[in-house]
Amino acid sequence: MRWKRAATAATLLLTVASSLGTVEASTTNSSRRWPWRNGQTRKLTQVDGHTYASVSARKAYDVAMSYETVYSIGPGDVVTVSNSGAAGNYVQIRNSDGSVITYEHLSAFRTSIGRVVYMGDRIAISGDSGKSTGPHLHLQRSKSTSFSSTALSLSPIDGITTPKEGAQYKSSNAAIGTTVQGQRNESVRATYSLLGGWSTIGVPQSLDDSSTPCWSLKQAPTRWMYECAGGVLQTFQRVDTNSIIAASNNFAYIIDGGFEKAVTAADPGGVEYLRRLGMPRGQRYDGTSFSTQAFEKGYLYRPAGSCWVTVVAEGQPNRSTWAC
């Protein structure tokens, strides 16, 4: 039966992935987020003003960051970890579109060449190395790793399409399947990657979003992943609907396609249904006449084409929630 379950799981995963559709470009679902810690604000000391510098820096930003962790602004492959007289210690990450993000003037590295990074992964400690007169982060996007390559715009970044020099911006950066302390859940990360990453599921939900499941139970502003219902979970932001990757032990399942609205809804007692249901025991099954997803203490059910999702949880009366 194992191979049948595996085949079914694979089919379900493909069904889930294909049913999610195309992510529309949106300022709220930018694939790039500011490189400093979630929830904190930093000042842009320079925007598009590096006219004296190399070609690739013409649309760069300088950020007032002082010896603190630098987080990747988006997903990619680490292609350069090096040092030069001008850039100091620097890291370059190549995006899926071939463009390269360069982080300069670092004091220490937290990544290495060849690593695959997600948005929010720690990559360095900011500093003052190279041609720099004070600690700050130089951030730029260019066509290639060459400092002579064409400069590309970094925006939109964290919902900002036209950053202003001198302005302060708040970061909503969050790592995939990782707590703020850096502890990783590989099941969440693997599931995120398997299902297509940010273009399919979106970017992590903002940390202080009160609509996150179990937020009221575990209001933990220091954690990017939440503990809830006996496992860990992370919510992701898409344009049309959110997604949740919930993990327990070595398995991680996605809750989406309207089901995440059902589990985040509150029962008559004001408790999120996810806390009543526990962790999911599998992916959503989409049949011709209904969809369903099993949980530790119940299941969700929705007739095909309906916006009503019935939540069946142990010890609770059945309840239907609107999930469109």
Place this chain on the structure above:
Amino acid sequence: MRWYKQAILAGSVSILLATAIGVALSDTGPEADPDTWAIGDGELEALKEMRIPVRLEPTDEHACNALRNAFDNPIAGYSLCYPDAWRFVDLTSAEPLTMIDGVRAADIRLASEAAFPWTPGQFPTDAVAPGIVVIEVTTVPAFTPNSETGDCNPDARLPGGTRFCEVRIDPSSLIPAKSGLVLEILALTEIQDGVVISRAYLQPDAALRQLTLDILGSIRPLQK
């Protein structure tokens, strides 16, 4: 135990520690990878509380000879010698540093007496003038290639084993230029698990050049 952790422990004996406030010294993230030069947040907080003396009295262990002044960098893992009246510079202030913050220890700048008072906000290459030398010293993991070998190829050796090369540069762009006004001496010194990259900027002057090479040649892995 990683070398920098040993350096931090060793440094706690020879450096002053300010009162650490709520600091966790252990790395709380399992993301630390033995293949990377990772610093956990706990260690970062500890570094911010550390202060390194800019000068030690030369002892038998610090045989600086004519250079007279010894500098131990336990956080970055090297020591060097420098002449009287040279000082460490923070580019944002006019006066020389009297102590070096632990978090800044990975990247330091040393300048000759004539460079002071420093013009805050001035780039080292712009400060170069007769009698002025500025040396930038940074440390990187051993696996980090110095991609900017377009500066020059450090294939000559100083007596202590440091490799070096020299090239004229345009100070505004730091790009090699045959008629450049600034001489850059690039030096690489291998230390445990890392490389010390030094860049000295000075006007082409034989005496200053030799003094600079003596300083760069004094860079050694810090004895534990």
